[in-house]
Amino acid sequence: MICPDRPGLVSELAGWVAANGGNICHADHHTDAGAGLFLSRLEWEQQGFGLPREAIEPAVSALAERLGGEAQLHFSDALPRVAIFASKQSHCLLDLLWRSRSGELPMQVALVVANHPDLEPLCQEFGVAFACVPVTAATKPESEARMLELLESNGIELAVLAKYMQVLSANFLSRFPTVINIHHSFLPAFKGAQPYHRAWQRGVKLIGATAHYVTENLDDGPIIEQTTVHVSHRDEVEDLIRKGRDTERLALARAVHLHLHRQVMVYRGRTAVFA
């Protein structure tokens, strides 16, 4: 729930759950005084809750409307259908597939989309459907249309760009907005192409990775997680790339974990992460 701040909101929300017989197991709130907003994440047990499952969403919506805010309802036993976008590099993709298979990430990887065929064998090993959709400057509109079809026909709720290396258009994002990307720098440093080369050039002593929601402005979306690793003058560009792979996949996996557990709220270009 995100709504305008005023006294009594914690009580009102918790009271609503209690009035319906719910037992809250996690409750997090945040007030952004500058923005005048109140954010609340409530997690309660289904067992013993007075409303039938299908009646909860309308009730929550009514509550949100009354408070002049917006709310989302998620069930923790749901397994969201996720598409992973990749290119040629396997480290982030493999990491997500393994975390999904092992049950660490509560999601169902329904589809992998890539603009190159290289990662198909890996997907086969994990029994995940693979769609190769090449992208060139000329074919980008058709390619994106094909991807949107795939997302829709597969009932995808979240797309994760696991080193996809392509920019999604504003049109694409307007039709499928829930996209997490991993960028291989500690943003806002080294936006755009070849961040490791530029980091080496600049002589930084630490490199990083940033997992963020995608918006139409490149590498400018709300940040979910950032990680860094130390480098030294002994590290060449390829060492930065190697060390970066580890920090990339950690940042991405943590961000997806937080998203899937609905611990991230986005507002005004930033996130509140209830970890």
Next chain:
Amino acid sequence: MICPDRPGLVSELAGWVAANGGNICHADHHTDAGAGLFLSRLEWEQQGFGLPREAIEPAVSALAERLGGEAQLHFSDALPRVAIFASKQSHCLLDLLWRSRSGELPMQVALVVANHPDLEPLCQEFGVAFACVPVTAATKPESEARMLELLESNGIELAVLAKYMQVLSANFLSRFPTVINIHHSFLPAFKGAQPYHRAWQRGVKLIGATAHYVTENLDDGPIIEQTTVHVSHRDEVEDLIRKGRDTERLALARAVHLHLHRQVMVYRGRTAVFA
């Protein structure tokens, strides 16, 4: 508030604040399912609150009693009177004195107690009273009695052991229980004397510091904060000591900051840190 867990507690506590006209600015809760306990930290604005300041504590106590739990009430505009215990090393003491003077730590350092006279000039620079209370095995009971007198006559609420290097007796702690210590290892590794020497001997690749509440079992109290720093084979014991000083004072300052902002709750030998 710490009380036995049951449904409706978030609502009940927040409702109590709201019923008295209070506006909650921070609310944190935690359920320890194994222990069957519910922990809640509520921070609300005094302005507009329906109860006069002196009536809040009795009301909170009554609420706690009704829930079968225990509660503490603190006012964020209070400046707790703190005593710092030191020995010969100045880094933690100076750090705390500076953070107090700069207003970063909301406390009033009313007294420094040391078993050696070395740090008196530093205390004079900061205008803080200094009491030298030497301790030997033979005089320990009298020395501790003298310290307890000093704590009482100065109205001290919290004692911080800033590299005090002496063990406080169970008798002392039973009479003055709120004591934070900094131990120069990542506990439970290297309990007791000379942790840096033993860390060097063991060839560890990281050293640490642990800020914890003091209990009668040496280095075994509830942990508030831990920090680490990397070391290499090039570091001699004196390098470990040097690098350790930085991580010690950071861990201690953070722990005192958390304590003073009442973000730490202790239960069953552990802490919940609402950061």
Next chain:
Amino acid sequence: MICPDRPGLVSELAGWVAANGGNICHADHHTDAGAGLFLSRLEWEQQGFGLPREAIEPAVSALAERLGGEAQLHFSDALPRVAIFASKQSHCLLDLLWRSRSGELPMQVALVVANHPDLEPLCQEFGVAFACVPVTAATKPESEARMLELLESNGIELAVLAKYMQVLSANFLSRFPTVINIHHSFLPAFKGAQPYHRAWQRGVKLIGATAHYVTENLDDGPIIEQTTVHVSHRDEVEDLIRKGRDTERLALARAVHLHLHRQVMVYRGRTAVFA
């Protein structure tokens, strides 16, 4: 090269390489004054070197003998044959297999040994031989004899315990001494069984992993790499286990990387890591 310290050693070693027409690309030295030892790691290009490949080792040995020390010679284009020991958990094994396949780790995984059959399919995906050697208290001697046969017949040079969860006997280690283990705590804290459970019990604020060479004293061998990750009161034991997996595989992969690049020297129960 590890030898007794005396003036002129850097010059003598570098001079020997230069006299044979070698171009040093990396040179690292360390003097342990307390132990009276000098350690040197020299890396030079084969191209243009005056000695034929097979003559270098005898020449290096003669040099070491003259200095009263010990030396090892390795060729960076060699792909050491490695065996990975595992049990039921896949995260470290998969990580090493992937890093090997991608070329990040310069090794050839010739064999996976496990005391349970669970990980055979994963090994098949990677085309790696899998041997299931169950171990019980009664059969341990025969099981270890079987493993030693496997190591010998496969020409294994390094064994990596990737969450093997079994203790290798002193007899095994005397016959196959080069073994790297990952222990799921920041040693020397939480040696032995169930470190995450004990870390939770103790209420630590960070957990860690330690990669070390195996010796007959459990969890007491020379440490190569240690990593940590922060935890909070919100983390249950299973969260510690989950967060720990990431820090375990990072510590292990870095240690194996350092070992394979011959950046680790062991002496007197500790390591010098020329990173």
Next chain:
Amino acid sequence: MICPDRPGLVSELAGWVAANGGNICHADHHTDAGAGLFLSRLEWEQQGFGLPREAIEPAVSALAERLGGEAQLHFSDALPRVAIFASKQSHCLLDLLWRSRSGELPMQVALVVANHPDLEPLCQEFGVAFACVPVTAATKPESEARMLELLESNGIELAVLAKYMQVLSANFLSRFPTVINIHHSFLPAFKGAQPYHRAWQRGVKLIGATAHYVTENLDDGPIIEQTTVHVSHRDEVEDLIRKGRDTERLALARAVHLHLHRQVMVYRGRTAVFA
């Protein structure tokens, strides 16, 4: 020593020390293949060295000339005279003064220069000369001229900008080039003014500090050390500033430590840090 790379350099340099009877206690080398440069840091004992103290520098210069490179000679028992530039904030200044007084930093703080009078009492406590040199856009040339006089008359070798908050002109730097600055962001992110405000605005999950040598391009000089600290949505700008103070003073102190131990070599806009 920095000189063009060619085979035999380690041997040549170490051989020169050995030929003069010197015992090398630390030797570090680095080859930047792309730049075609060889960097070497040799540290040897004065005791027993064949050349008298005053004859070493000319000999080293001759050696450098022969190799077509540049060399610096420093004596580890020298206490360089250092000026600290500050403004109103005390945390970095106090930290450096304390580390100097305690002997952790081998330097002599001969002078503190500030554009505001606020920090004079702190300098008096530490017995350090304080010069207030106000700077306005109009008076900047005269102010810098005054500062250069102060640096010269006090025999200053290194200037440390401890949150000085003023930009030194290219003219100043051409006359006094050895200046270390602390910038309160992980460069190249948030160059220039108000990095914490902009970091908060961007919603980053970690903030940092960068210690670097000053060049005429603002915040663009060779980086010596970078540190970071995690922040969350709960942190307001003032919390970033507070957390930042700790990471700033750590980065600056480490950089000054490395510089004073002559572990930093600058070349082509970057540093090699032999730590």
